[in-house]
Amino acid sequence: MSVIDQAKNAAEFIEDKTHEVSFDKLIWMLRQKRDEAALQVPEWEQLRDLASAIKEHTLANLGPYLELFEANAKRNGVTVHWARDGHEHNQIVYDILKSRDADTLIKSKSMLTEECGTTPFLQSRGVKVSETDLGERIQQLDDEPPSHIVGPAFQKTTEDVAALFSKVYGSDPNKADPVYLAHVMREHTRPLITEAKAGMTGTNFAIAETGAIVTITNEGNADLSANAPKLRICSVGIEKIIPNNEHLAVFVRLLARSATGMPITQYTSHFRAAREGGEMHVVLVDNGRSDRLGMEKFWPSLKCIRCGACMNTCPVYRRSGGLSYGSTYMGPIGIITMPTFEIRRYSELPFASTLNGSCTNVCPVKINIHEQIYAWRGVMDEKHQTPSLKKQAMIIAGKLLSHPEAYRIATQSTETALKVLPRFAIYNHFNVWGRHREVPAPANETFHEWYRKNRTH
């Protein structure tokens, strides 16, 4: 597939003035709420240290913890499956559904199934899949992927949703009122939930010592998806394992606060076994995770608990919109994980950052996100993914800047400097700079010249 041109997509998002402005405002508010919530917890930084250490410990002993989880889940009567990649995961899910004649599936939000492309896979095989998370359902109805990992439809305004619902459900297009819209949705999804033959959820944490799956949600839809139908399937990325409930407490304190500033979500549900008369399946999915665990610089991205705080703080994400990344994970965490899935396609993502470092400092599990973004840029060059025009400019710049005489000739008159300086400094001509900004006026005399005249005689 072709390279995602994040910059171009972002430019289009900004061009349409309404969405960029409301998106930035909404998402920045989440960052502010996160700050306020963190301020209420004096031991916040210690919690971040702890959370990071727990994840590092678990990742360093992932094999044994996965086996412990499997043994305990089995003891609880759960069937455990292992999937090497997304395709295997989808096939396993499909086989379970097919063998039980389940042709309707309700889902609660799961980034892992987005990653695996589960919904299109199942739908093309005749399974009717319905999302139950409000935001995720909105995106499904509009045939769009999520624009944010916590709030999939954050990029839409209430007016957008009113228009969409009116098209799909025939509701009032002029009533852009969140409560009204939530009711419309509820009316239409509840029957899907009660009638569905199978339910599917993702997982926030999988507890090795108890074999439980923990989901953390606000709408209660994971509980409905899990419990209404008799057949339930949970998809679990193998990095979601943590040792025991004591560790869970650390993450529960951090997750909602980092995500939305709430001290805790409405529901923190532990699923250990199937409901009476039902069955429960867990699919443990690798899909590139063990390869990433072996990457010296990039393994810490596996600590991620998908809170979205790095996205909320990211000034580039807020102005670009989540869809501009053309990927399952977006914003800072997307930049450092997507290239592990497909390097060519996501080769431009590491450049969608100013390396300002805010993400690293909000991340509740202390992933060195901006350092990884920087390191990915180096990988793109090593793997010859740098666009040739840019690479050429860097080679020229490297030569010019290592030869003082040539450099001096180029910059000695500010007129020639203007031609050459932007080339090496920012690899392109100032006509790009000047599209939205005034070009700086060169001074009459460089510092170098001034120094030669005023200090060397």
Add this chain to the structure above:
Amino acid sequence: MRVGLMIPCYVDVFYPKAGIAALELLEKLDIDVEYPFDQTCCGQPMANSGCEADARATEELFIRNFAKFEYIVTPSGSCTHHIRNKFIATPPSPERDHVQSHVYDLVEFLHDILKVNEFPWAIFPHKVALHTSCSAIRGLFMQSMSERVHDQKFSKPKALLQGVQGIEFVDFERHDECCGFGGTFSVTEEAVAAKMGYDKVDFIDKSGAEYIVSSDLSCLMHLQGCAGRLQKNLKFLHLAQILNGDKE
């Protein structure tokens, strides 16, 4: 104490006055300062683009120029951050170690090494919005960051500017959000970069500031370009010019 002065490319060509102010200021403080003539750049444009190999010769030249100094001082947080924390295109050597561990942003040098807190020759009776770069905040820890809500609040550039008579600081929204420059980012993602700059300029403009002051000219060049396009009546100065007592 022998100090080598590094003047970044932008300063050399577009803002020589800021370089001159930094030099004169150090001279006023009786520092034996020298500007090595063969200097060009620290290699950041290449390294930040991922092209580390292409930065190597430039880094080597930098080391040749500056390894002999006891301190290397530059009026740029971004260059300081690069040299101190990311200068790895050349193999490790005692000389590389030396430049990495002896490079200081002008603010750090004045605040931490010389411990200057008064600039009696400087008067600046204006409303100032202080913009501190991300490199300076989250790379060099020159100022507390808003993400770390429990940290003690401090700002080294502000502490220095407080030694100037008459200066008045204004607060503005999202004060430590990135301005959008980001090196090559300012061109490769020009639409996002410009929008970030516009937002920053708007927040500052609303605060009633007359001047945007920073210890990083790369941010200022970008913000000035944005303010110009928005036709905002804001003025821009490098912190060194105020500390040196320059009359605009």
